[in-house]
Amino acid sequence: MSLVELIGQADERGLAASGLACLDRCVPLLGGDDEVLRPLWAGLAEDAGAAEWGERLEQVRGKLGGEFGAVGGGDGESDADGSGDFSGSGSGSGEDEAVLLARRMLAAAPVERSAAAVRVWADACSVAALRIHRLLDPLKDAGDSVDARREGRTEGMSPLVAAELRRQITVLELLAGHGPAGLRPALEVSTEGRRVLRAVVSRRSRRRG
Template sequence: MSLVELIGQADERGLAASGLACLDRCVPLLGGDDEILRPLWAGLSDDAGAAEWGERLEQVRGKLGGDGEFGADDGEPGLAGSGSGDSHGSGEDEAVLLARRMLAAAPVERSAAGVRAWADACSVAALQIHRLLDPLKDAGDSVDARREGRTEGMSPLVAAELRRQITVLELLAGHGPAGLRPALEVSTEGRRVLRAVVSRRSRRRG
């Protein structure tokens, strides 16, 4: 089953976990520590956490400086630049912008409709971020093709991110709340990989 199909079939908890996991893996671009999103993860374990989602989200935005909204031309997170992979300015600058958009677009109310749109956009954004930062070129025309199952010629960083997105959704679909812990472990692994990539790029610039 393709990533697009998995997102289409996911329930509210799975969608929230999918979007949150994408954002969690990109936290190194926002200057956050590894625990910054833990309160949001904890709130996914039961229905009561849905009521506290908005408050916890605003606390995270305050810490990461991501409480701004999209401008009129910003569009949905992750859609800008997702076609050709060309960037305006450096790839890392665009990657940071996409990560900030993911955070800014997170819905304050954790409704199924709101988190579905967010999870889908975060999926695109996270794949595009990994495409921008991958030292090897991804041969696909767009990340949308990857999400639909066309995986020929994927670069390693993009392939790993696609696999993690699929795994998170499968864990939540198959195990419900019990899938949250392994989903978090998958996301933690991806965050460490991206942090290492960002660190290597920083050393090369220095």
């Protein structure tokens, strides 16, 4: 089953976990530590209500800093247009664009965790995370777009993009197959991906230095 199909069939918890996992793997671009999103993961495991999710989300935004109102999410509405894309018209390139996408993932997280809102957010986070890995991969991804990858056309994928696609699929399969019990292994998958991206960012920084 393709990633697009898995997102289409996921329930609210699976969608929230999918979006959160994408964001978690990209935390190194936001300057956050490895524990910064743990309150949101814990909220999913505890089945915390929508209000508590919103409170924890605002606490996370406060820790990571930045002006999130400029890119949406502050009023509980996603900045995505419903097509899984909140990249906007950013003119940056390379790592700058990757950082912008990561910030928009956090900014667009819905304060009110409704099924409709997290579906849009999860889809947008999926696209953004794949774009981030494509931007930072030292090897070129031969595909025309990440949309093709999400739909199952995987020929010529670069290693970093292939690994991110695999992790996104795995997280959704874990939640679909195991419900709340799938959260812990989903977090482990995300932690592995975060370590990989942190190493990539670190190597790029050393090269610049």
